[in-house]
Amino acid sequence: MAWVEVYRGLGHRACVDACALAIRREIDFPPQIMTVAREFKQLQEARERADYDPKVRIDSGAAAIVIGLSQKCLRSLKKCKKRDRIAFATWLLITTQGAKAARTLGDSRDLHIALQNA
Numbered sequence: 492m493a494w495v496e497v498y499r500g501l502g503h504r505a506c507v508d509a510c511a512l513a514i515r516r517e518i519d520f521p522p523q524i525m526t527v528a529r530e531f532k533q534l535q536e537a538r539e540r541a542d543y544d545p546k547v548r549i550d551s552g553a554a555a556i557v558i559g560l561s562q563k564c565l566r567s568l569k570k571c572k573k574r575d576r577i578a579f580a581t582w583l584l585i586t587t588q589g590a591k592a593a594r595t596l597g598d599s600r601d602l603h604i605a606l607q608n609a
Contacts, residue, residue, distance in 0.1 A: 497584065503539075505586040507532050512594060513582065523567035524579045530564050 510528035513520060520528070537557045540547045568576055 502586065503535050506583045507535050509583050520579055521571050521575050523570045524575060526567045527564045530560055534560060
């Protein structure tokens with residue numbers, strides 16, 4: 492049951508935002524995970540077009556491109572250590588206000604400065 496909740500609990504918009512933040516802030520994820528972060532938005536946009544735009548017609552060439560991109564992302568993730576995959580999954584899944592606030596503080600130097608200025 493817990494796996495189903497995690498599987499279905501993934502908010503796509505929150506994931507796109509978390510990936511963009513990881514790229515913008517240059518979070519210390521391995522390069523393979525940063526590849527996934529960069530490609531996730533493109534994959535999500537393709538999924539949204541396919542799911543929600545009744546005028547979209549996807550030919551086999553376009554589908555092959557998206558499938559290839561998905562496979563590239565999966566290969567990238569498989570090359571990573573388990574702890575790095577868990578860290579990335581945690582980054583994507585935990586989107587509470589507290590987590591967002593912590594991410595805006597940045598690294599420990601920023602936190603130290605914020606506490607000094609409080």
